[in-house]
Amino acid sequence: MRIVFMGTPDFAVPVLSALVKAGHDVVGVVTQPDKPKGRGKAVLMTPVKERALELGLTVYQPLKVREPEFVEILRGLSAGVFVVAAFGQILPKTVLEIPRLGCVNVHSSLLPKYRGAAPIQWAIIDGEKETGVTTMMMDEGLDTGDILEKAAVPIEPDETGGSLHDKLSALGAELIVSTLAKLENGTAVRTPQTDAGTCYAKMLKKTMGDIDWTMDAGAIERLIRGLSPWPGTYTGWNGKTLKIWKAQAVPEESAGACGQVVLADKNHLYVKCGKGTLSLAELQPEGKKRMEVDAFLRGYPVEEGTVFTKSRAEE
Secondary structure (H helix, E strand, C coil), X not given: CEEEEEECCHHHHHHHHHHHHCCCEEEEEECCCCEEECCCCEEECCHHHHHHHHCCCCEECCCCCCCHHHHHHHHHCCCCEEEEECCCCCCCHHHHCCCCCCEEEEECCCCCCCEECCHHHHHHHCCCCEEEEEEEECCCCCCCCCEEEEEEEXXXXXXXXXXXXXXXXXXXXXXXXXXXXXXXXXXXXCECCCCCCCCEECCCCHHHHECCCCCEHHHHHHHHHHCCCCCCEEEEECCEEEEEEEEEEECCCCCCCCCEEEEECCCCXXXXXXXXXXXXXXXXXXXXXXXXXXXXXXXXXXXXCCECECCCCCC
């Protein structure tokens, strides 16, 4: 099929690669404009643009896809279907109506649950046991179009936002090939979504990682995993920011204030939470590298009774 692909971040790259490998004619790749990143503010290509150029594909980077001039460019490509994966712009009706077979979205949740910008991370934070990928026909709503296919994966006890992202990205690449084959031969089944059981996976912000020690230990542990690697979780300690990369919830209850260190020896650092206790396993002092808790304690002794606080350092 003649396809226009729309995507921007790493999640979308395997989807694009799968389309080409399956023999589809990708006549155009639409991605977000290049942006300056990092301390040096060097302008970097989007991951999808990098991959598209490697594949020898034509790349378009409109500031807004709804611009009339760009809508006409899309019409001129004469694609039978548009495939969208984490593009980053909402498609207007004028774009949705262009391809003969419509616009198909690769969404990283089992719709109708977790519509929105960050379904991968919220599935972990909320303690879901499984998640997956859905291909759907796009409409003018936010992830509300008819479902075409789903594929599920379990969420492992040690799953992070990063590890789950990679699993779902690969799964989405497999699923879109299956979905397009069914669309092409007329066997695709469209299942309308309901609003029952849905929730909005709001965009992630750095301030979400500022740990509130009055929360349950289990909820904090899921937050740490869900926000890894970005935006990460952290706490205030001695007037600085201490990042926390790994931890385990333990059932022991302790006296003292929430955020108080209740055990500190050569290999353990336990912190009292609103319910239960959190055993910190991997930390990163401000301006230093990540380290296991035993290495951290050798270089940064912490006394029992120390209280970690809300940081607010990264607002």
